[in-house]
Amino acid sequence: MVNRSDIHYFGAGPAPLPTAVLENAAQVLLNYRDKGLGLCEISHRSPEANEILTNTKQALITLLDIPDDYDVLFLQSGGTGEFSATVYNLVSIWVEKQRAKIAAEVGDDEAEVLKRLRSVVDDELRLDYLVTGSWSLKASQEATRLVGAKHVNVALDARKSNDGKFGRIPAEDEWTLTPRARGGPAFVYFCDNETVDGVEFPAFPKSLEGDDAPLVCADMSSNFISRKVDVRKYAVIFGGAQKNIGSTGIAIVIMRKSLLPPTSKSASPDLLRALNLPVGPIVLDYPTISKNNSLYNTLPIFDVWVAGQVMDRLVNNYGAKKIGGQEEVSNEKARLIYETLDKYSDLYRVVPDKTARSRMNICFRVHGGDAEREKAFLAGAEKKGLLGLKGHRSVGGIRASNYNAVSLEGAKLLVSYLEEYAKAA
Known part of the structure; x- marks a missing residue:
């Protein structure tokens, strides 16, 4: 019989978990806190489930020094689902901002507002993608599928400077970001660490900093909680849990509260349809998830518990560091x-x-x-x-x-x- 201690696993995901966490997980699956029920069997709306959710959030907040003006969401989409969610949510916010500007100029003439808004969306809606590996490529392809190629600006395709293959990140002066003078993109997306191709951004891109910086969305699925992150530089950070954080089943989103109601509003589904833009499913709607404390639908509390246990160990192991x-x-x-x-x-x-x-x-x-x-x-x-x-x-x-x-x-x-x-x- 092969013992767990005899094995060192370097798989890319699902990835290894701390043995102590798995040993505890085996116990709580059978009987959580002497209730006679396993953790997979308790209600996701129970006090125990809410406590797990709160503790897991707090562990992540502690580890990454997440500011008070950011929210932490748990979804069942995985990282791939967030390729879509970021487009649905951030495009909707961008459209509503444009609508409000136009309405302030033309008043209550809804037909004129819609006419001008169609023109603005057609001419100015851009999503910038930095494609440095297989996952950022898939994210850009999903954005193209949802909003059309015209609106997706691949500001960097790293293959073009590396003999058709991924493996380097060209200098920032080679990127073709949407000019801020034109209002900039609805957001800039990049994958902080490319699991397939072994490419990681050494630092936050300088060209995305500044008072007029665009909204930045980063996929950190495979390097989440592995290094310090200045959360304030990002509008949205997301990642699937199954690399460093926990078991397969949840995605974690860290986002600015200023992108949520009442500070920010999303375009109505009717308006998006009138503009031929996609309407996202409710389970990927950030305002809905936030308003319901990630419990709009049945959250897999066991997976949240595992993530919380992993992060609690890091909090306890490293203390002030x-x-x-x-x-x-x-x-x-x-x-x-x-x-x-x-x-x-x-x-x-x-x-x-x-x-x-x-x-x-x-x-x-x-x-x-x-x-x-x-x-x-x-x-x-x-x-x-x-x-x-x-x-x-x-x-x-x-x-x-x-x-x-x-x-x-x-x-x-x-x-x-x-x-x-x-x-x-």
């Missing part, structure tokens, strides 16, 4: 692995450019990408209990996902195998 403590560990694990890969660069080739290497998803090829030799490399790793190293099916190769639950010991064991394999090759 908060997420900075985990960042130090994440950086050290990544440093050890990359240094070893670079040491044997004649054998191992790191895929992304050094300026954009992900700390979370370390992608490399062995023997120049020879398929049979890479199979042998993976087989040797499995014999040593190093699992989940196969690259994504779309790109192949090797991928070591260095999520929070991967221990420093596990990273060192991977380094030892890299050394051993290189010396025997």
